[in-house]
Amino acid sequence: MRAPGDGHGIMAGDVLLAVDGVSLSFGGVKAITDVSFDIRKGEIRAIIGPNGAGKTSMLNVINGFYHPQKGRITFKGEMRRRMRPYEAASQGIARTFQNVALFKGMSTIDNIMAGRTLKMHENFFWQCLRHGPAMREEVEHRRFVEEIIDFLEIQAIRKTPVGKLPYGLQKRVELGRALAMEPELLLLDEPMAGMNLEEKEDMSRFIVDVNNQYGTTIALIEHDIGVVMDLSDRVVVLEYGRKIADGSPAEVSSDQAVIDAYLGVPH
Amino acid sequence: MFYREAGQFKTSYAADMAVFPIRQDRIGLAVILMIAFVGIPLFGNQFFLSSVMIPFLVFSLAAIGLNILTGYTGLISLGTAAFMGVGAYACYKLTTFFPDVNLIVWILASGFVSALVGVLFGLPSLRIKGFYLAVATLAAQFFLQWSFVRVPWLYNYNTSGAIEVPEHDLFGIPITGPNALPETRYLVLLTIVTVLTWFASNLIHGRIGRAWMAVRDMDIAAELMGIKLLDTKLLAFAVSSFYAGVAGACMVFLWYGSAEPEVFTINQSFLILFMVIIGGLGSLLGSFLGAALIYMLPIALRVLPASLGVPIAAATVEHLQFIIVGALIIFFLIVEPHGLARLWQTGKQKLRMWPFPY
Amino acid sequence: MDILYKIFVDPFVQMGAAPDLLVQTMWEGLVAGVLYALIALGFVLIFKASGVFNFAQGIMVVFAGLTLVGLHEMGVPAFLAVILTLGVMFLIAVAVERVVLRPLVNQPDIILFMATFGITYLLIGIGELIFGGNPKRMIAKELYLPSGSVEFQTLGGFVQLQKIDIAASVIAAIMIAVLAFFFQKTRIGRALRAVADSHKAALSVGISLNQIWVIVWFTAGIVALVTGIMWGARSDVSFALQIIALKALPVLILGGFTSVPGAIVGGLIIGIGEKLGEFYWGPLVGGGIESWLAYFIALGFLLFRPQGLFGEKIIERI
Known part of the structure; x- marks a missing residue:
């Protein structure tokens, strides 16, 4: 398998995709509110958060399936207007789905x-x-x-x-x-949901291998915190459509807001 | 025991990707083609050729067309007969304008006219899906059927409102009109059907076929993988209508010899849909099996009781046909939603294992 | 320019010049629309409760009408024949549930849709076998339906209304009101609405799906009988009606597949739209455009509002 192209001279560590102030709502329901983060070339970036935090919606925005009402998305240094999903695909964004599609x-x-x-x-x-x-x-x-x-x-x-x-x-x-598309950015929506330990280990190995061998940048949604902490370089945490934390796994796991979001705040 | 791939090793991806990877299948296909091209014209009588084989081939072709749209791309169409009509009338007009050009050229050209009309009526598939799209195809059915009646230009202002096929030659042998032998008409049609079936099979096994099936199985995922939905659907409409159009042209030129707008009604569309369902959605073989069953059923109903000495009135036969077709549809959907083709597959699998259970 | 004038100006000039004709045309459209709406209504009932796109609703109308007339021809008194026909429709509902729906439960929608084609063909075959394929006269008088017409002198001319049409509209309105009451206020109605929202959830609270299906198919059968009587009284009872019944599909597209008010409004729009189209624009292209105009109205509409008049906006999720 060949390594994917380096994409307009973007080197490892540069920003590959930037999400800037994105808000998305359906009718009156706000799915995402003013979220900003970036994904750097070559990293494994995890997006975590409780159910209904807007993680999948975020992926849908990134690959052009939903169009945010506000905010900008920059991929490979180019700002995107409204784009169709197949355009995102042809720019090098591939995707797997929460419920196998x-x-x-x-x-x-x-x-x-x-x-x-x-x-x-x-x-x-x-x-x-x-x-x-x-x-x-x-x-x-x-x-x-x-x-x-x-x-x-x-x-x-x-x-x-x-x-x-x-x-x-x-x-x-x-x-x-998704790999067959030789993507530059691979979006994985809960790749280990519903798997047993052995299957999770296999899948983790594949993800790390893809990242190491081909330098594919990966954005990953996952509920298994252990997996997230082991695999990812940086983690962004969403809750109720807002970003509450962003940083290395160690930083995030000691963040009070994250602990509150997962364990609940004592009243 | 005898039908097995054991010992047949593939040494290249090309061999592994062949449409018939098993040697016995290839032999079987060759035998069928031999019988179709040599045996039937030699030994078949006039009735068998012109009332059984020719209609069967015409309907098979139309069913392949519909199967491409409905079975492979997942778009329901209730307007196949109208697209057959487009092919028939286009061919009629083209042969009127240029009577000296080879008829085969015009039969294929009328397929392209039909494809164009198909794309036009496929455009709504950009916004609408599923049952809603079925209604769009009904619009095509009724509008086109209407224009066959109301646009006299289409039938050269004949007072009868019907189209009559004059005599055409192919290398000096008449292939249409009253002087054409059933054998020649059959062979011309068989050649067209064989070549077009081969094309369809190639398309389905390649990039385009995979895009169609991807749209059918999960359109959102297909789009997120870079498959343009509208282009893919329109291509399916075009190819499907092309097949229907050629089938329609063949129906009028090589079978009926003349046609009225009543030939292309919605009931004809339904019948072709049933062929596809009963034969098997998403199977080329199924298109042939379905066409055979649905078309030959009424013939069997007419011939069988008569030969057994039980007289049945023609009207009763027609009613019985409705009942049997209806019952068959329900029966097949319950027992084997994938149709005759799947039964055939299952049978082959059993044969592969035989005499062992696993 | 002349052609543009004929398309965009002239019809409206004609409408203004003879408003009585316009009213007459709209009335005829309205009546046709009521009948489309009735077929669509039977359809919506089944679609809501079982998710089945019931292609056979049109043929159920014909079959109910034929059975009624056929029974009367055999010497059964008119009102007894109505009751017996209802019995037949009930048997059909039970048979459909047992033979078709139960074995096909959990199959994809398209399979069930195709199965209703099978039902259609079965009903056509059985109907023709028993009652013959010839058009029959509806026993309107025996059922005390009014005949003749009334005329109003308005708008500088006459508007003529057939009494049977008025009766049809009134009966349709009553039936819809009864159905609405049935759905909103009764226990079975509540169960029906629960099933429409979610099969699984309804099952989990102890609602019998099989029973519900029989009930909706029977209700659709009743609607079909009423439609068959009304339609038959206006023309004949024959299988030609089956093609006309297909026009319930554009009606459904306009109204949305699950909305009862949508079916009614959609029916009226289609009915009036195609009559006006045929009367004022039809002559420009040689007439007969009624056969396809309804589908084009629906299509044009669909391009702007894919979810129908009363449907909710669809948010696709993955």
Whole structure:
């Protein structure tokens, strides 16, 4: 697997994505209020917070699925106006979902191959014939997908329809599909929800490997505080749509506001 | 025991990605094609060719078209017959303007006209989904059907309001009109259907097919992966309408020989939808199986009792057909929502294991 | 320029010149709209309670009408025939629940939608087999429905109203009021609304889904019978009605699939819109545009408000 491009000369440690004063509401319900933080190139950034804190909404804003009423988002130094999700994808933002959003009728291979869509360009004519350039392209991308399959250790299920897979494996296939996009920024929405300890360990290993080997920047939502503390470089904490803390795992875990948010304030 | 991939090793990704990776399947396909291209024209009688095989192929083609839209991309259409009509009328007009050009060219060209109209009526899929979209396709059905009646230009101002197909030659052999032999019409149609089925299969197994299925299974995730929803849906509408249009042109030129607007009613659309459901949504094989079942059922109903000496009135046959089709739909949805094609798959799987249970 | 004049100015000039004709046209649209609304209503009931997009509602209307007339032809007195027809509709509801809904529970919506196609074809086949395919005359007189018409002299001309149309509107209004009462005030109505909100939650508080389904399908059957009588009294009872019944779909799009007031308002808009369109704009393109105008009105509307008139804005979540 190749390392993703370095993206307009952004070096490790520079700001890759900046969220600045973002507010989002549905009708009268405020999901996010004036949140600012940044994600630096090459880091694992965790977003944590109690249920309903606006974490998933934040990811939805980042990849263009929701449009915030206020605030700015800067990705790779460019400020974004309203953009469609596929534009975010073509700029290099990939995503996994809280409730697995795989293509249930397709096999593991086809799911991951679908992640290569943006990289495949052979035209309709060759697609009709499935020979010549179209077939060459297909084989070339299949090779790439097989590397991902090896990396995630899911060789045995490559031809199984994903609807039939157990939950843990589905999560893994979903990670594979996101990796197939060779993203610069990978958004993971609770990648370990509902997993047992062993599966969590596997998934943690994959996340760290992706980050180390390919330098992919990762933004991660997770409820398991242990995992967050071990994996992430920096943590941002949301509560009721507001940012209440931001810093290294050690700083955050000793922050009084965070402790109150998780354990409740004595009345 | 005999139907197995054991011992057939793949040494390249290309071999592993073949549409029929198992050797026995490829042999089976070759045998079927041999029978279709050689056996049937040699041994089939006039009735079998023009009243069974030709209609079956026409409906199979239309069903493939609808399956691309509904089965693979997940967009319900209730207007297939109208797009068949577009193909038929387009082909009629094109052959009127340029009678000397090879008919096959015009049959395919009329597919493109139909594709264009399909894209036009697919545009609302930008904003609306699911059942709502089904209503958009009803708009196409009723509007197009109306224009077949109310726009006299389409049928060259014939007083009958119908379109008549004149004689056309292919390399000096008549393929349409009263002098065309059923064998030639059948072979022309079979060639078209074979080539277009091969194209469809290629599309489905490649990037475009995966994008269609991704939109069908989880459109939001598909969009977040860089698949443009509108483009993908419109392409499905275009390809689907192309197939329907070619099927319609073939229906009028190679089967009926003439047509009235009544051929392209909503009931025809429903029938094709049933073929797709009963055959199997998202299966090309299913399109053929469904077309065979739904089209041959009434023929069997007519022929069987007569041969057994039980006379049934024509009207009763029609009513029975409704009841049986209705019951079959419900039966299949309950027993096997994935249709005949899935039954076939299950059967193959059993055969692979046989004689062992696992 | 001439064509623009004909499209954008001339029809309105005509409306102003002969307001009595305009009122007459709108009245006819209103009556058609009431009948569309009734079909849509049966549909909404089922969609709310079981999430099934019931394609068969139109054919249920025809089937109910045919059964009623058929029974009367066999010598059953008119009102007894009504009761027997209700019995038949109840049997259909039970059969649908047993044979179709119960085995298909938890299947995707599209599968259930397709299943109602199956029901449609079954009902067409059975109906034609038993009662024949020929159009029949509705037994309006035997049911003491009024006939003839009344005329009003207004707006410098005459407006003629068929008495049966007036009766249809009144009966439709009464039925909607009764249904509204039933849903708001009774125990079963409350259970129905609970099921509409969430199947699982309703199950967990001890509501029997199977029972509820039979009830809604039977209610939809009653609505279908009333619609069938009214529609049959205006024209004939025949399977041609099935195509007209498809117009309930654009009505539903306008009104939203789950809103009873939406079905009514949508029905009226579609009914009046297509009659006005046909009368004032139809001649420009050779007439007959009634067959598709309703779908285009709904489509145009949908592009601006995808959730329908009364539907709530959909927020997609992932």
